[in-house]
Amino acid sequence: MKSIAKKNVVLIGFMGTGKTEVGKLLAVALNRRLVDTDEQIEAAEGRTINEIFASDGEVYFRRKEAEVIADLCRQTGLVLSTGGGCVINLENVRNLRENGYVIWLDATIEELKRRLAGDNKRPLLAKNKDFTALYRQRAELYRQAAHVRIDTTGKSPLAVSEEIIAFLQKDA
Numbered sequence: 001m002k003s004i005a006k007k008n009v010v011l012i013g014f015m016g017t018g019k020t021e022v023g024k025l026l027a028v029a030l031n032r033r034l035v036d037t038d039e040q041i042e043a044a045e046g047r048t049i050n051e052i053f054a055s056d057g058e059v060y061f062r063r064k065e066a067e068v069i070a071d072l073c074r075q076t077g078l079v080l081s082t083g084g085g086c087v088i089n090l091e092n093v094r095n096l097r098e099n100g101y102v103i104w105l106d107a108t109i110e111e112l113k114r115r116l117a118g119d120n121k122r123p124l125l126a127k128n129k130d131f132t133a134l135y136r137q138r139a140e141l142y143r144q145a146a147h148v149r150i151d152t153t154g155k156s157p158l159a160v161s162e163e164i165i166a167f168l169q170k171d172a
C-alpha cells in the first residue's frame with residue numbers, strides 16, 4: 001500500500017451505512033488513528049449532537065462540523081469517519097478530497113431503514129419523515145464527493161473494511 005502514503009482515508013455516507021464501525025476496523029488494519037467528526041464536535045462542545053441541534057440548531061452544528069473538518073484535513077495519516085451531512089458543504093468536500101481518499105459507504109434504503117429503526121441519537125431522523133427523499137438528495141452529493149462507492153448491503157463491517165483495503169492497494 002505504498003502509494004496511499006500518508007493521505008487520510010475518509011468515510012462518507014448516509015446515516016447507518018456503518019462509517020464508525022468500519023472506521024474502527026480500518027484504523028486497526030491500517031495501524032492508523034481513527035477520528036470521528038461527530039465525536040470531535042461533541043467533545044469540543046461538551047454536549048451531544050442531539051443537544052446541539054436542540055439548543056442551537058442545525059446551522060450552528062454545520063459551522064462546528066466545518067471547523068472540525070478543516071482542522072482534521074490539515075493532518076495526515078488518519079482514518080476519518082464523518083457525519084452523514086458533511087457533504088452538503090462543498091468546502092468540506094474540497095478539504096476532505098485535498099488530502100484524502102474519499103470512500104462512500106452506501107446501502108439500500110430498505111437496509112438503512114432496518115439499521116436505523118429505533119435510533120434516537122440522530123436529530124435529522126426525527127425531523128425527516130421523508131427518509132427516502134433525504135437519502136436521494138444526499139446520494140448525488142456522495143457520488144460527486146467520493147473516489148469510490150462501496151455497497152455495504154448485507155455485508156459485515158469486516159467485509160467492508162477488507163473491500164476498502166483492497167481498493168486502496170489496487171487503485172489508490
Ligand code: S3P
Binds near residue numbers: 016038083084123
Ligand atoms: C447527520 C448525520 C449524523 C450527525 C448529525 C447529522 C446528517 O452522523 O452528523 O446527526 O445530516 O446526516 P452519522 O452519519 O454518523 O449518523
